[in-house]
Amino acid sequence: xxxxxxxxxxxxxxxxxxxxxxxxxxxxxxxxxxxxxxxxxxxxxxxxxxxxxxxxxxxxxxxxxxxxxxxxxxxxxxxxxxxxxxxxxxxxxxxxxxxxxxxxxxxxxxxxxxxxxxxxxxxxxxxxxxxxxxxxxxxxxxxxxxxxxxxxxxxxxxxxxxxxxxxxxxxxxxxxxxxxxxxxxxxxxxxxxxxxxxxxxxxxxxxxxxxxxxxxxxxxxxxxxxxxxxxxxxxxxxxxxxxxxxxxxxxxxxxxxxxxxxxxxxxxxxxxxxxxxxxxxxxxxxxxxxxxxxxxxxxxxxxxxxxxxxxxxxxxxxxxxxxxxxxxxxxxxxxxxxxxxxxxxxxxxxxxxxxxxxxxxxxxxxx
Amino acid sequence: xxxxxxxxxxxxxxxxxxxxxxxxxxxxxxxxxxxxxxxxxxxxxxxxxxxxxxxxxxxxxxxxxxxxxxxxxxxxxxxxxxxxxxxxxxxxxxxxxxxxxxxxxxxxxxxxxxxxxxxxxxxxxxxxxxxxxxxxxxxxxxxxxxxxxxxxxxxxxxxxxxxxxxxxxxxxxxxxxxxxxxxxxxxxxxxxxxxxxxxxxxxxxxxxxxxxxxxxxxxxxxxxxxxxxxxxxxxxxxxxxxxxxxxxxxxxxxxxxxxxxxxxxxxxxxxxxxxxxxxxxxxxxxxxxxxxxxxxxxxxx
Numbered sequence: 196x197x198x199x200x201x202x203x204x205x206x207x208x209x210x211x212x213x214x215x216x217x218x219x220x221x222x223x224x225x226x227x228x229x230x231x232x233x234x235x236x237x238x239x240x241x242x243x244x245x246x247x248x249x250x251x252x253x254x255x256x257x258x259x260x261x262x263x264x265x266x267x268x269x270x271x272x273x274x275x276x277x278x279x280x281x282x283x284x285x286x287x288x289x290x291x292x293x294x295x296x297x298x299x300x301x302x303x304x305x306x307x308x309x310x311x312x313x314x315x316x317x318x319x320x321x322x323x324x325x326x327x328x329x330x331x332x333x334x335x336x337x338x339x340x341x342x343x344x345x346x347x348x349x350x351x352x353x354x355x356x357x358x359x360x361x362x363x364x365x366x367x368x369x370x371x372x373x374x375x376x377x378x379x380x381x382x383x384x385x386x387x388x389x390x391x392x393x394x395x396x397x398x399x400x401x402x403x404x405x406x407x408x409x410x411x412x413x414x415x416x417x418x419x420x421x422x423x424x425x426x427x428x429x430x431x432x433x434x435x436x437x438x439x440x441x442x443x444x445x446x447x448x449x450x451x452x453x454x455x456x457x458x459x460x461x462x463x464x465x466x467x468x469x470x471x472x473x474x475x476x477x478x479x480x481x482x483x484x485x486x487x488x489x490x491x492x493x494x495x496x497x498x499x500x501x502x503x504x505x506x507x508x509x510x511x512x513x514x515x516x517x518x519x520x521x522x523x524x525x526x527x528x529x530x531x532x533x534x535x536x537x538x539x540x541x542x543x544x545x546x547x548x549x550x551x552x553x554x555x556x557x558x559x560x561x562x
Numbered sequence: 563x564x565x566x567x568x569x570x571x572x573x574x575x576x577x578x579x580x581x582x583x584x585x586x587x588x589x590x591x592x593x594x595x596x597x598x599x600x601x602x603x604x605x606x607x608x609x610x611x612x613x614x615x616x617x618x619x620x621x622x623x624x625x626x627x628x629x630x631x632x633x634x635x636x637x638x639x640x641x642x643x644x645x646x647x648x649x650x651x652x653x654x655x656x657x658x659x660x661x662x663x664x665x666x667x668x669x670x671x672x673x674x675x676x677x678x679x680x681x682x683x684x685x686x687x688x689x690x691x692x693x694x695x696x697x698x699x700x701x702x703x704x705x706x707x708x709x710x711x712x713x714x715x716x717x718x719x720x721x722x723x724x725x726x727x728x729x730x731x732x733x734x735x736x737x738x739x740x741x742x743x744x745x746x747x748x749x750x751x752x753x754x755x756x757x758x759x760x761x762x763x764x765x766x767x768x769x770x771x772x773x774x775x776x777x778x779x780x781x782x783x784x785x786x787x788x789x790x791x792x793x794x795x796x797x798x799x800x801x802x803x804x805x806x807x808x809x810x811x812x813x814x815x816x817x818x819x820x821x822x823x824x825x826x827x828x829x830x831x832x833x834x835x836x837x838x839x840x841x842x843x844x845x846x847x848x849x850x851x852x853x854x855x856x857x858x859x860x861x862x863x
Contacts, residue, residue, distance in 0.1 A: 273769055279765045285758040289781060298763070
């Protein structure tokens with residue numbers, strides 16, 4: 196039996212200006228028990244709406260949300276076995292930390308003694324033992340985040356919903372919390388549904404990622420699959436950076452196809468799915484593009500170009516290469532200390548090449 | 563360190579300068595008259611108003627039962643009137659609260675122009691003269707007034723109800739005048755209420771009643787308490803409303819004070835009455851402030 200199942204959910208809003216916005220447009224999603232699923236998408240894509248519909252703060256217009264086969268329609272938020280960690284933590288300012296964490300048990304009228312033990316356990320779980328008597332405003336952002344987590348986890352929900360919980364933290368803190376959240380999810384064995392617009396965060400933490408845009412699920416897959424084999428152009432561009440070449444396959448040898456692009460460039464890729472005559476898009480990640488200065492020892496399927504900008508970001512060099520006719524290619528080159536070949540600057544002539552195995556093909560959009 | 567000392571000194575100078583006008587005004591127009599009242603309340607009343615400069619604590623004795631001399635007697639009516647005033651003031655607080663609290667939520671959810679309009683309408687009665695407004699209630703409530711005429715013509719009652727000159731009519735008048743004072747502080751705290759906390763409460767399994775009792779009420783309590791204090795104090799001392807709508811049947815301490823100053827020309831007794839009410843209110847407010855301080859310490863310490 197499926198665990199948390201969303202079947203063709205629709206939800207439309209009317210904006211104050213009167214336009215209709217389809218926040219959810221035929222969303223179907225099968226969330227598995229004990230998995231860490233991330234809803235990833237740009238702001239306004241409908242991911243937060245989906246989370247609110249799951250938690251019960253909003254109703255879907257049509258479709259079904261069910262838990263273990265039971266329809267959740269009409270079940271109010273306070274009766275659903277889900278808990279939410281809010282973006283701004285939403286800690287109760289008039290209660291101390293212990294009372295915040297114990298809130299869910301207090302409203303459920305759990306006996307005082309048992310309640311105190313469980314509060315202590317929950318605080319220990321998030322590494323805040325002994326903070327019980329403090330007030331929320333005495334805690335740092337990261338600590339408040341942990342309190343919010345403890346407050347939700349203490350109720351042992353079937354699903355924990357996290358609404359961009361790390362977005363208010365600074366970068367270092369955020370990276371630490373990513374690891375902690377993942378470890379926490381492993382240890383408590385609760386399904387996490389995590390909403391974020393940060394693709395690195397999604398890749399780092401998730402078992403599976405659902406990429407959402409325009410109220411539609413674009414792809415649901417493991418982080419490696421989403422990154423290596425994006426389902427469409429949107430996913431390719433939103434998760435990481437992509438170089439995309441569009442064209443028609445005109446030659447196939449074994450599983451190596453050669454594609455001719457609109458401006459007569461020939462590029463190669465490995466593919467079983469596509470054959471001669473198919474219109475395809477070739478997606479190539481920046482780190483799979485290699486370059487040699489000048490034009491020496493050129494392998495097959497190479498692209499010539501002129502470096503436009505060269506940005507040093509620490510671990511990598513990011514090159515933006517003009518490959519002619521207004522097209523640009525992005526190259527991420529692993530920084531290699533002391534390598535003379537890296538003396539690249541704007542205006543240098545380079546030749547780019549890649550292994551056909553690194554390219555991913557998708558069907559080109561009909562236009 | 564010298565620099566920061568200079569800044570501190572400058573800050574202090576600015577503060578003194580900013581507070582000076584207010585301090586000056588309060589001391590001239592409040593502290594000095596208050597001192598005169600305190601002194602007068604311990605003096606012997608003059609035969610035709612004014613005071614005789616003799617030590618005379620018996621004004622308090624008439625109200626409280628001690629100390630007394632051969633001429634002054636303890637009359638329990640003063641305490642009764644005070645209790646009735648307190649009762650009317652408490653009822654006024656309760657009714658204005660019941661009217662203002664839901665309205666504050668309603669208004670706080672309005673948008674833009676409608677919200678401003680609603681707030682304007684709530685303060686609108688201030689623009690009309692209070693005597694006129696109170697007199698209007700007199701016309702509405704009297705035996706041949708609006709309400710009785712309507713009720714009689716619909717056949718709900720056979721003869722006019724006795725609406726005027728009762729505690730009921732006084733409370734109506736008080737509520738009518740003081741509702742904005744309850745509404746505005748409550749509105750301020752409702753407006754500040756973070757709705758994500760309400761959602762968090764629901765999310766953690768609290769039903770609407772639990773959410774109200776455990777989250778909404780405690781977080782809007784400062785507004786409720788503030789509103790209650792600034793409605794209770796003027797309600798307790800008000801004399802215009804009971805004078806119009808209470809007639810001679812409903813006496814409040816405000817009328818008593820007015821009468822002893824203006825009619826029986828017994829200034830020391832009026833001063834004693836006024837000071838006792840003031841002492842009562844000050845004690846109430848101090849109690850409230852100390853409670854608030856304790857709550858605030860919990861927040862900061």
